[in-house]
Amino acid sequence: MSTFDNPFDVAQKPAKRCGCSCGQHSTQGEHDAAATRAKAEAEFVATAGEEQRARRVVEAGVMRALFPNPVQRRAFLKAVGATTAAAALAQVFPVMTAADALAAGGTPEKKDLKVGFIPITCATPIIMAHPMGFYGKQGLNVEVVKTAGWAVIRDKTLNKEYDAAHMLSPMPLAISLGLGSTAVPFTVPAIENVNGQAITLAMKHKDNRDPKNWKGMKFAIPFDYSMHNYLLRYYLAEHGLDPDKDVQLRSVPPPEMVANLRADNIDGFLAPDNICQRAVFDGVGFNHILSKEIWDGHPCCAFAASKAFVTEAPNAYGALLRAIIEAAAFASKADNRKQIADAIAPANYLNAPVTVLEQVLTGTYADGLGNVKKDPNRVTFDPFPWESFAVWMLTQMKRWGQLKGDVDYQGIAKEVFLQTDAVRLMKEAGLTPPEASTKTFAVMGKTFDPAKPEDYLASFAIKRSS
C-alpha cells in the first residue's frame, strides 16, 4: 500500500502504485453522499486534492496499523464494505482529529518557517516546494536555506535556527539516540526520496568492476550516519571485503568528492546524486552501479523535525508536512520531472547544470563509459516513513559498532519514524493497537524480516558488534 493509495479500496493490489490517481473511492464517510461520489474524482485533482490526500495518509496509517496483512485488510473491507469500514473506523478512532494536523486544520502557530537543505537532488521535495508554491498554498512563508554540511545542518536544527530540515534518514535516529550529538528526540515525518544514489568510480577503474578486487581502495561517503555508508559497507561486505580493514572509507562533503576524485585522492564514492552524475558530466568518473541495484526502494534522505516542534506547533508542522507530501506526490510522477529539474537548478537552490539534474530525475543518463542508460526509477519519491526502514538502519548501526549493547529496535523506530503517530493516538484513546505493519524488503537478494533484527544481524559474517 503506497502512501497515496486509498486504504479502503478493496480491489487494490498489494503491488506498489505510485502517484495519486486513487480518488475514485470516497473515504469521507458520513458526509460524502453517494451522489457526489462520481464527481469526487474530478474535484480531487482540482480542489479538494490536498485535504483528501492528507486525510488518506492518516487513514492509510490507521488501516495499516489495524490490519498489517494486506490480505486480511482486503477481506475485512470486502466483508463490511468500504463506506461501513470508514464509518466504523471513524467511531473508534478519530481520523479527523489526527487528520487535522495534516489537513486544513487550525491556522499555523507561526507562518514564517526556516527549513535547511543540503544542495543534492535528494532534497527535491523540500526545495521544489519553494519555487513551485507548495509552501505558499499551505499559507506558509518558508525560507529554504542552503547549508554547508550534515554536521552544520544538525547543529542548526538542534539550535532551533531551523524549524525543520533535510537530513540523511539515519541522522534523526542517531540524534534521538545521542550518537555524535546530544540526545534530542527527533522525528522523521516523511522520507524525501527513494533510490537516487550511485557508486561512482574514477575513470582509471573502468576495467576494474569486480568488487572482490577493490582491496586497498579509498572510498568517500557523505556522513557516518548515512544510508550511503551502510549501503556501501553492505555491498563491500557481501563481496567479502571488510569495510573497516580492506578499504578506507572517508567522510567527505559531497562537493569535495568530485574534486577529490579528479585529484586522485579517492578511488570512488557512494554519494547522493547530482554528485555522481556531475562526476560523469565532468568526465572524472563513471557510474559503476546505481544504489537501487543494491536495494531497490531504499530510503535515502528524510524530512526531519525535532519532537519539540511537532508538539509545540502542531498546525505549522502539519501544514509543512502537507506541503512536503504534496511536493513528493508531484515529484513522484515521471512527467513532472523535467519541470522540477528546471525549477531547482538555479543558484538559489541546487546551483547545478540543468542537464545533470534532468539526467538524475528522468533516469535517462550517461553512464560515463559511452552508453546512454534508461532507468525511470533511478530516483523516486514516496514519503511514507516505514518503520522497517528505521529497524534496518539500526541493525546496520549495530553491525558496524556505532550502536552498542541491546537495542530496542521497534521502540526507537516507532519513536522516530512518525508512521507510529496513529498507533500512539490509538493507545491514548484506550485501544490496543496491533503491532505496526512493516514492509519486508530484500537487500542484495537477502530478505530482511523487521520482526527479527537480531537474527538478521547474526546472519552476517562480516560485522563489528560484540
Place this chain on the structure above:
Amino acid sequence: MTKPIDLRAGAVSLLILVTFLLAWHLTVSGGSGVQKMDPEYAKLMGITTTQGKSAMPGPLDVGATLWGHLKDPFYVRGTNDVGLGLQLGHSILRVMAGYLLAMAVAIPLGFLIGMSPLMSRALDPFIQVLKPISPLAWMPLALYTIKDSGASAIFVIFICSVWPMLINTAFGVANVRKEWINVARTLEVGTFRKAFTVILPAAAPTIVTGMRISIGIAWLVIVAAEMLVGGTGIGYFVWNEWNNLSITNVITAILVIGVVGMLLDQLLARLGRLVTFPE
C-alpha cells in the same frame, strides 16, 4: 630619483602580470584530445569531455565572470542567491562586529597586562596556547555552546583576532621608555592621566601594528567561518560555487577577497601613520 624607481617598479609589476596572464592563458587553452562519441551521449556530457575544454578556466573566462559580478553586485534572487556586493557587505559587517569586540577586550586588557609584569608572566602561557588555534577548530565548539550560527561566526573572528592586539598592546605598554614614566612620576601625574597622556601615545604605534595584524587575521578567518556556517558572506559564495564546481567563480571570489583584504590593511596602515611620532 624616487619617481623613476616608482615608474620602473610599476613597469616590472605590469610585465609580471602580463607574463602570468599569458602563461595562464596558454596552459589552459591547450586542452586534451576529444574522443568521438555518440551525439545522444554527448548531449548528456559537459563541455570538458565533449569539446576537450580544460577544466581550469582561463583568464578571459574569469574576466568575463568578474565583469558580470561587478555590473550587478546588489541583486537579490532569493535567500541563497544574492549579489557579490551584498555578500561582501555581510562579510565586512561580520568582520567589523568581531573585530570591534576584540578591540574592546584586547586593548584595555593588554594595557593592564603591560603595566603589570606579574600578570604579564601569569597570563603568558594561556595566550601562547590559545593564539595558534585555527578558526575551524573553534567553530564546532562555538556552534555547540552559543547555539546561533551568526553569533558563532562573530565569536570565531573575535577569538582569532584578539591575540595579536592583546600581545602587541601589552608589549607596547610594557616597553614605554622608562625616562618618560619617570618624568611623569616626578611630576606626580595621576595613574589615569599617566595612562592616557603618556603611555597610550607612546604605545600607540605598537598597538596599531597589532590591530593591523588582527584585521588581516579577521579577514582570513571570515572566509573559513562562512564556508562552515553558510547562509551569507563571501565565504558562503566560495562554498556555493565550489558546490557547483564553478572554478571560474571561485577564482573571481579569490581576487575579490584579496582586494578587500588589501583595502582593510591599507586603512589600518593610514591609521598607523597618524599615530606614529618622530623620536
